[in-house]
Amino acid sequence: MNTLKDLLNYALETLQSANTVNPRLEAEALLSGFLRKDKLYLITHSDELIKENDVKLFKVILKRRAMGEPLAYILGKKEFYGKEFFVNKSVLIPRPETELLIDLIKEHTNDEIKILDLCAGSGCIGLTLGSELPLSKVTLSDVSKDALAVIKKNALILGLENKVKLIVSDLFQNISEKFNVIVSNPPYIPSRDILGLETSVRDYEPKIALDGGADGLTFYKKIIPAAKKFLVPKGKIFFEIGFDEADAVKAILSENNFSDIKVYKDLAELDRVVMGTFQ
Ligand SMILES: C[S@@+](CC[C@H](N)C(=O)[O-])C[C@H]1O[C@@H](n2cnc3c(N)ncnc32)[C@H](O)[C@@H]1O
Known part of the structure; x- marks a missing residue:
């Protein structure tokens, strides 16, 4: 079983190896977006156990980012002038x-x-x-x-x-x-x-x-x-x-x-x- 912290570290290492420009920011954004929680939740619930199936699903998303797909398409949103816009391909x-x-x-x-x-x-x-x-x-x-x-x-x-x-x-x-x-x-x-x-x-x-x-x-x-x-x-x-x-x-x-x-x-x-x- 992985904890939330394990998964965040795994995401960070994966994005660092893929030479992503802001690996920590993106790892946090991907994981909080996947869990539909805010970033503070990642810190306050770092020992929470994540179900095996969710770990698998998250790794698929992480792989898409590591291959170069923009974060905004994966999360389906991008901020513009202080408002969140839905985006797709x-x-x-x-x-x-x-x-x-x-x-x-x-x-x-x-x-x-x-x-x-x-x-x-x-x-x-x-x-x-x-x-x-x-x-x-x-x-x-x-x-x-x-x-x-x-x-x-x-x-x-x-x-x-x-x-x-x-x-x-x-x-x-x-x-x-x-x-x-x-x-x-x-x-x-x-x-x-x-x-x-x-x-x-x-x-x-x-x-x-x-x-x-x-x-x-x-x-x-x-x-x-x-x-x-x-x-x-x-x-x-x-x-x-x-x-x-x-x-x-x-x-x-x-x-x-x-x-x-x-x-x-x-x-x-x-x-x-x-x-x-x-x-
Ligand atoms: C650079 S994007 C700008 C999108 C948006 N306004 C923005 O600033 O993020 C250009 C847009 O022009 C649209 N477009 C391309 N050819 C067009 C045409 N002949 N008539 C109208 N829109 C067109 C594309 O579908 C695309 O959405």
């Missing part, structure tokens, strides 16, 4: 740097606005805005039906189901309204760079969420000219971008008559967001 795992979009949109707009989150994935951007700006009306769209199912689940968990509109759409194809703000974190990795991504991204996250075409800019080139029809006068567009894409995206915005174009850096001092105002 149909959606990109929300990234901390994407939180910058939320801060900037809150700073540059008022509450009573209509927002479109294009390429919404898990819904982390649009749903967070819906909850941070309670008087706003938010539409979230994605080409993937499976992503929309994830957004629907997250909207329910966050109690936002009556406040948001969900639309399956290839970019603007099924969108008919105008918005004060369009926000998008589209796929932006150049196709040739996909193979060089770390295993946990390349082999597990959806390619449709990553691949930004030959130069990584395909989506900006499509979204920006089309967005003009879907923005009210003085409406704003906010994009997450790859660290080396700011100049190109700024140029596409100014060619399309956007003004007041600004670039913002993330906490790692990398260009991360470009915004512009429509006329």
Whole structure:
């Protein structure tokens, strides 16, 4: 029979051998997630005996992590802007740097606005805005039906189901309204760079969420000219971008008559967001 402490140590050693970056944190997160208890429970119940069958099941989960599957997919959740989002393999795992979009949109707009989150994935951007700006009306769209199912689940968990509109759409194809703000974190990795991504991204996250075409800019080139029809006068567009894409995206915005174009850096001092105002 294994105690909880034995299992935690086993997990730690397994993840250390697999060169996981934060083995202790991840071992604790995996075990507490598996037992559906908080991390304090692992300390206060370290001598608790774990049933053989549960030990076997936990070792299967641990092996998945050691092979490179992201923790968020194994646990089925990821924190974003202080809230927990359900995630599965149909959606990109929300990234901390994407939180910058939320801060900037809150700073540059008022509450009573209509927002479109294009390429919404898990819904982390649009749903967070819906909850941070309670008087706003938010539409979230994605080409993937499976992503929309994830957004629907997250909207329910966050109690936002009556406040948001969900639309399956290839970019603007099924969108008919105008918005004060369009926000998008589209796929932006150049196709040739996909193979060089770390295993946990390349082999597990959806390619449709990553691949930004030959130069990584395909989506900006499509979204920006089309967005003009879907923005009210003085409406704003906010994009997450790859660290080396700011100049190109700024140029596409100014060619399309956007003004007041600004670039913002993330906490790692990398260009991360470009915004512009429509006329
Ligand atoms: C980089 S992920 C961003 C997900 C989420 N907004 C986030 O920040 O975590 C890009 C998303 O774009 C979606 N997507 C790809 N091609 C699309 C298209 N043609 N029209 C709409 N969405 C698309 C993918 O399904 C994926 O969910």
